[in-house]
Amino acid sequence: AQTVTQSQPEMSVQEAETVTLSCTYDTSESNxxxxxxxxxxxxxxxxxxRQEAYKQQNATENRFSVNFQKAAKSFxxxxxxxxxxxxxxxxxxxNDYKLSFGAGTTVTVRA
Amino acid sequence: DVKVTQSSRYLVKRTGEKVFLECVQDMDHENMFWYRQDPGLGLRLIYFSYDVKMKEKGDIPEGYSVSREKKERFSLILESASTNQTSMYLCASRSTTGLLGSPLHFGNGTRLTVT
Incomplete structure (x- = not known):
């Protein structure tokens, strides 16, 4: 069964600073x-x-970016x-034909 | 923008009642989904539907059934509600264009309490 793991249940960050959320996944599919x-x-x-597995370049959307490490199955x-x-x-x-979600990480931004 | 509308935001039902949760989407999406969301467990798939009158069991279908008579509407039915079905229920839809990369569009959720 496919699994997605988010190891950080909660994170807190000061306004204007940077926070990184971790995610690992498991799949045997190539795409x-x-x-x-x-x-x-x-x-x-x-x-x-979102990030396609075939694309090596990390996706970016304004202030949000990902670090996709395919060999390590980290996102x-x-x-x-x-x-x-x-x-x-x-x-x-x-999503490798089956969608799987992690347990979630609660992020709190402090003023 | 895609709109996915769930008919109720909060519901309180008694044990043994038959409960209907309704979901309507306005973007002609083929795929529709029902998830339940519980703290620490993330989203777990109950049922999904590829298209009208088609349905597939998800990971936790026990105690639930679904109906998709029209493309825009996907109903979740709790045949005999139990307290362990107290949860947040999320409906979602998705286009099949670019299937693997096609994102889900979610409704606002229904918080169901079974007493």
Whole structure:
């Protein structure tokens, strides 16, 4: 069975600083996608960023970037210049024809 | 923007009741999903539907059933609610274009309490 592991249940960061969330996954497929989703306290889950396994270049979306280490099956999310609105639960997910989610990391941005 | 609407944000039901959770999406997506979200467990897939009248069991289908009579609507049914089904339920939809990379679009969730 495919598994996605987020080892950090909670993280706290000062506003304007950087925080990195870790995620490891397990798959035997050669083609797959990885995602980070954000669930703010209002609850609607939204896509933050995604990465195709075939692409070596790490994906970037404004202040959000990933460090994709395919051999290590690692997919971390870096939030730069953290803002109060980044406070949310973040879920890592993988899709190799079966979607799997990690347990989530709660990020709190302190003013 | 894709809109996925869940009919209730909060529900309180009694043990043994039949419960219907409704989900509607407005972007003609083929795939629809029901997840439950519990602290420390992340999202666990209950059922999904590839298309109208098609359904597949997910990882935790016991005690649940689903219905997809129309493409835009996917209903989750708790045949006889039990206290261990108290949870947050999330509906999602997805286009099949670029399938592996196609993201899920989620509803706001329904917080169900079974007493």
């Amino acid at each position: 797959y996608y990885l995602f980070w989703y954000k669930q703010p306290p209002s609850r609607q889950m939204i896509l933050v960023i 971390s999310l870096k939030i730069s210049d953290s803002q109060l609105g980044d406070t949310a639960m973040y879920f890592c997910a993988s």
